[in-house]
Amino acid sequence: MQAVESKRARPLNTNHAIANAVKDLDVDVISAYPITPQTTVVEKISEFVAKGELEAEFIHVESEHSALSAAISSSVTGARTFTATASQGLALMHEILHIASGLRVPLVMSVAMRSLSAPISIWNDQGDLFNARDTGWIILFAHTAQEAYDSIIQAYKFVEDERVLLPAIIAYDGYLMSHTIEPVVTEGREKVIKFAPKRHYPYRLDPQKPVTIGPIAPPEYYYETKYQQVKAINGSLPIIEEVDKDFEKEFGRGYGIIECYMCEGADSLIMTNASYAASLKAFLPEFREQGLKVGLLRLRLYRPFPLKKFVEYTSNIKNLLVVDRAISYGAPYQGPLANEVAGAKVKEGLGFNIISVVAGIGQRRMDHEDFYALARMAYEGRKREETVFYGVRE
Amino acid sequence: MSSEKKVRRIKSLFDLPRDEIFISGHGLCAGCTAGTIMRTLTKVAGKDTIIVNATGCVEVATTRYPYSNWLVPWFHSAFENTGASASGIVAAIRAMKKKGIIPEDKKVKVIAVGGDGGTVDIGLQSLSGMLERGDPVMYVLYDNEAYMNTGIQRSGSTPYGAWTTTTPAGKVWRGEWRPKKDIASIAAAHGIPYVATANPAYPSDMANKFAKGLEALEEGPSFIQVLMPCTTGWRFDPSLGITISRLATETGVFPLYEIDHGEFRVTFPVAKRKHVREYLKLQGRFAHLTDEEVEHIQKLIDAQVEKINKRAGKTVIGPLG
Numbered sequence: 001m002q003a004v005e006s007k008r009a010r011p012l013n014t015n016h017a018i019a020n021a022v023k024d025l026d027v028d029v030i031s032a033y034p035i036t037p038q039t040t041v042v043e044k045i046s047e048f049v050a051k052g053e054l055e056a057e058f059i060h061v062e063s064e065h066s067a068l069s070a071a072i073s074s075s076v077t078g079a080r081t082f083t084a085t086a087s088q089g090l091a092l093m094h095e096i097l098h099i100a101s102g103l104r105v106p107l108v109m110s111v112a113m114r115s116l117s118a119p120i121s122i123w124n125d126q127g128d129l130f131n132a133r134d135t136g137w138i139i140l141f142a143h144t145a146q147e148a149y150d151s152i153i154q155a156y157k158f159v160e161d162e163r164v165l166l167p168a169i170i171a172y173d174g175y176l177m178s179h180t181i182e183p184v185v186t187e188g189r190e191k192v193i194k195f196a197p198k199r200h201y202p203y204r205l206d207p208q209k210p211v212t213i214g215p216i217a218p219p220e221y222y223y224e225t226k227y228q229q230v231k232a233i234n235g236s237l238p239i240i241e242e243v244d245k246d247f248e249k250e251f252g253r254g255y256g257i258i259e260c261y262m263c264e265g266a267d268s269l270i271m272t273n274a275s276y277a278a279s280l281k282a283f284l285p286e287f288r289e290q291g292l293k294v295g296l297l298r299l300r301l302y303r304p305f306p307l308k309k310f311v312e313y314t315s316n317i318k319n320l321l322v323v324d325r326a327i328s329y330g331a332p333y334q335g336p337l338a339n340e341v342a343g344a345k346v347k348e349g350l351g352f353n354i355i356s357v358v359a360g361i362g363q364r365r366m367d368h369e370d371f372y373a374l375a376r377m378a379y380e381g382r383k384r385e386e387t388v389f390y391g392v393r394e
Numbered sequence: 395m396s397s398e399k400k401v402r403r404i405k406s407l408f409d410l411p412r413d414e415i416f417i418s419g420h421g422l423c424a425g426c427t428a429g430t431i432m433r434t435l436t437k438v439a440g441k442d443t444i445i446v447n448a449t450g451c452v453e454v455a456t457t458r459y460p461y462s463n464w465l466v467p468w469f470h471s472a473f474e475n476t477g478a479s480a481s482g483i484v485a486a487i488r489a490m491k492k493k494g495i496i497p498e499d500k501k502v503k504v505i506a507v508g509g510d511g512g513t514v515d516i517g518l519q520s521l522s523g524m525l526e527r528g529d530p531v532m533y534v535l536y537d538n539e540a541y542m543n544t545g546i547q548r549s550g551s552t553p554y555g556a557w558t559t560t561t562p563a564g565k566v567w568r569g570e571w572r573p574k575k576d577i578a579s580i581a582a583a584h585g586i587p588y589v590a591t592a593n594p595a596y597p598s599d600m601a602n603k604f605a606k607g608l609e610a611l612e613e614g615p616s617f618i619q620v621l622m623p624c625t626t627g628w629r630f631d632p633s634l635g636i637t638i639s640r641l642a643t644e645t646g647v648f649p650l651y652e653i654d655h656g657e658f659r660v661t662f663p664v665a666k667r668k669h670v671r672e673y674l675k676l677q678g679r680f681a682h683l684t685d686e687e688v689e690h691i692q693k694l695i696d697a698q699v700e701k702i703n704k705r706a707g708k709t710v711i712g713p714l715g
Contacts, residue, residue: 028489031482055492057485061478062523069475069520070482073446076469077486078495099471200495205467205483207442207502214447214470215457 009146009183014172017145017184018084018110019044021152023054024192028079031059031070035089036122037174038112042084064089068096068109075105076213078204080156083107086174087114090128094135100167101136101229103214106159106201107167108152109137113274113325114174115362123363124174126274130326130336136229138168138236139303141273143281145182147300148172150253153187153196158243160199164236166229171302175363176275187251195250237304257306260313262288263295268319268378271297271341276323276360279371287375294375305340311348321355321378324387334358334387353381359390366391404601410437420463421455425625425632427639428452428536430594435505435534438604441466443503446480448512449473451543452536474516477524480506480531503608506533510551511541514577525584530611532604535577538624546627550575553647555691556679558627563682573694581617582653588616590652590661594623595639599650599661606654621648629678641673646699646711658705666715670695 012020018041022030030049032042048054059074061067067083075081085093090111100107113129115121129139140155142148148170155168172178187195203211217225241257248254261277262284263269270280277298284296297313297320299306314320324335333339338356345354355377360366370391377388404410415436422429428451436443447453447470456463457470471479483504490496506524508517513535524531540558541547548558553574557563561570582589588610592600600620607616623639625632642648643662647670650662670692674680683691692714699711 026493028493028495029482029485031478031485055489057489059481059485060527061481062519062526066475066478066481066520066523069471069478070485072471073469073479073482074486074489075482077444077483077490079486079489081482081486095472096475103471198495205444205469207444207467210465210467212457212462212464212468214468215459215462216454217459221459 007185009185011181012145012184013040013179013181014142014145014148014177015040015112015179016044017149018152018170019048020184020186021149022082023048024187024189025080025153025156025196026189026193026198027054027056027082029057029059029071029074029081030083031061031067031074031081032083033061033064033067033085033089035064035086037114037178038084038086038089038110040178041110041112064092065096068093068100071107072096072100072103072105075107076103076201076203076205078200078206080198081107082109084110084112086112087116087128090132091116094132097132097135097137102225104165104232105167106165108155108159109167109169110148110152111169111171112174112178113171121362124176125361125363126325127327129169129171132169133303133336136166136233137303138166138233138240140168140170140301141299142170142172142177143274143277143298145177145184146253147255148177149184149186150247150251150255153192154243154247157196158236158239161239162199162202164232164239166232166236171274173275195247233304237301237306240301255300257301258309258313259298259300261296261298263297263313266293266295267317268293268321268381269295269297269314269317270321270323270374270378271299271337272323273299273302276325276366279366283368283371284375287372292375292379294378299337305344307344307348310344311350314350314352317352319355319378319381320352321357321374323374324356324358325360327358327361338387353383355381355384356387357390358387364391404438404598404605407597410434410601411440413437415439415441415465416456417463417465419461421458422451423626423632425635426451427594427622427635428538431536431600431620431622432507434594434597434601435604436466438601439503439505439608442501443505444469444483446470446476446483446504446506448476448508448517450509450512451538452507452509454543473512475520476506476508476512476517477520477522477533480504480533481524481527481529484529484531503611504531506531508533508535509543510535510537510539511549514550514575522584525581525586525615525617528586528614530614532607532611532616532618534604535617535619536622537619538622538627539574540627542624542627551577554694555683555687557682558679568687569679569682578617578619586615586617587613587655588652590618591648591650592618592620593639593643593648593650594620595636595643596650596662603652606652627679629681630676634676638673638676641668641676644668645670645673646695647673649699649702649711651702660702660706660710663710665712667699667712669714
């Protein structure tokens with residue numbers, strides 16, 4: 001935040017901030033299909049290419065399935081490649097998401113999180129992202145347009161690192177962020193490329209050095225390949241942290257992998273991400289003045305899960321209210337993140353009381369008073385066996 | 395504007411290079427004609443080639459980790475996305491050339507290879523996208539007329555009357571009851587520079603079509619449908635693949651033609667057609683058919699031949715002899 005003040009910020013929504021990052025990263029190939037609320041990302045990139053501000057090939061594919069398929073093959077041919085999607089598009093990509101991580105493709109995708117059909121809803125929640133949780137991608141949540149811009153740059157730096165070679169998703173809230181204008185500092189190509197120089201896929205498709213990519217793995221080999229992915233994603237955590245620190249040194253903006261905001265003296269934390277974290281940052285000082293000693297645990301890096309830091313921030317608290325904007329139907333907690341937190345609690349022997357809250361489904365409105373209600377629920381710390389479906393009409 | 399002049403004609407197999415690019419040791423069935431097609435294809439294409447393969451027989455039988463039968467770069471990611479995958483490679487090469495990451499004069503041919511399931515059914519959308527965008531890729535369909543890799547289930551390319559494991563012959567069903575999808579015409583409807591049908595029983599015709607398809611990449615995509623008799627799925631003796639292949643053309647079941655810049659030309663005219671019985675009787679997948687049913691199929695073939703002749707503007711495939 002500090003450095004933002006000293007540089008000239010431009011008014012950009014998160015979609016346009018991401019398009020600017022793609023331009024500054026001198027991405028070679030964009031392969032994308034339009035879907036609300038991602039569309040203005042690819043519209044803006046198209047504009048950059050049309051005006052000659054970004055020299056790139058834009059593949060106008062006929063579906064998201066093809067968008068990701070072409071992005072993968074472009075990346076393994078050696079080009080820095082980008083795609084963007086949301087909702088049904090991310091669901092249609094599902095098969096190919098696993099292939100991108102299985103083939104260890106250094107690819108970056110932005111996701112303007114949106115609810116899933118049926119019934120069809122173009123509005124925000126995080127059902128799409130949580131549906132893609134176990135596909136082997138690195139997943140980061142951004143909570144401001146600036147963070148989205150910065151995270152895309154950071155992501156290319158770590159995914160192209162030979163110690164990582166995994167695809168990454170930068171996720172942010174559809175509409176609440178994608179179409180909301182904020183001040184954003186863009187750094188320009190020279191500085192961005194200096195920070196994240198292109199490192200081409202090391203085993204690229206080149207007739208001078210033939211390779212076979214994507215063979216069939218019999219039972220003697222499949223398991224090891226998948227285990228290598230486990231090691232790769234776990235091993236990526238310190239590199240993601242390292243890149244964030246380097247980024248902070250270079251540009252004066254660092255985010256860490258999980259953030260505890262106003263946690264001093266707070267026995268109760270609200271764990272959330274993206275725009276809800278941004279809203280809480282605005283509201284918490286006031287809530288505290290009103291006597292609610294509640295902190296914010298903002299999840300930035302989701303995969304790999306920042307367990308060590310999570311334990312550090314939660315080992316001495318009494319209540320952890322986990323806000324989920326996705327539903328895990330029929331699960332012990334109906335919130336997917338709450339389930340994971342419950343697992344982490346048992347694994348690490350933590351003592352806090354879990355309050356699982358589902359909210360904002362299909363962009364059900366969450367106002368100041370609703371966040372206050374959540375803060376109160378966290379602060380009061382009543383034991384609740386069941387997930388609270390906040391704001392639903394029974 | 396025929397591209398014929400530019401291409402060196404291959405008159406016999408001796409005109410093909412001796413170098414092997416698709417090498418031995420693969421796991422295709424004994425008598426499988428896919429190997430013959432791939433070997434010819436790669437000889438024509440040469441080393442400056444990238445192969446993109448759909449999931450299917452060729453993919454599983456030639457790249458069983460840690461082995462590979464390909465001496466050129468080979469890429470596979472899924473079943474239904476071969477067109478898009480090929481487009482991604484072409485775009486990456488183009489972008490990297492423009493930006494000086496790879497030399498501007500580097501020549502790389504991108505060839506997509508898919509079976510009928512991966513092409514006419516599940517991969518049709520992705521193929522159509524690739525063709526419509528005009529991406530310079532030669533798409534080679536090896537058409538064995540069913541999902542052979544998963545155990546002989548019918549596809550959109552399965553011909554009328556054929557037994558498959560999902561169109562078995564019984565009292566109610568008599569094998570496949572719908573006609574084979576005309577994928578070459580669908581490809582041609584995209585207005586691409588070159589479309590052809592080929593058959594491994596006519597290797598120089600097939601090789602020339604591969605060569606012309608590659609030549610066309612200077613202008614846009616090309617599409618070659620190659621008939622691929624399948625000993626396992628069509629239920630014939632492994633020694634008979636080429637014989638059956640030849641009969642497919644001699645009976646008018648699988649006419650050999652090309653559509654070069656919209657110009658339709660039958661490349662192997664048949665003066666006197668053999669009865670379709672000659673083709674059907676060697677294959678177990680048609681063993682359930684009665685004489686009546688065979689005659690019905692003959693009528694369907696007669697109609698198909700009439701259509702071809704009409705398209706050619708003259709009688710290029712003659713009457714039953």
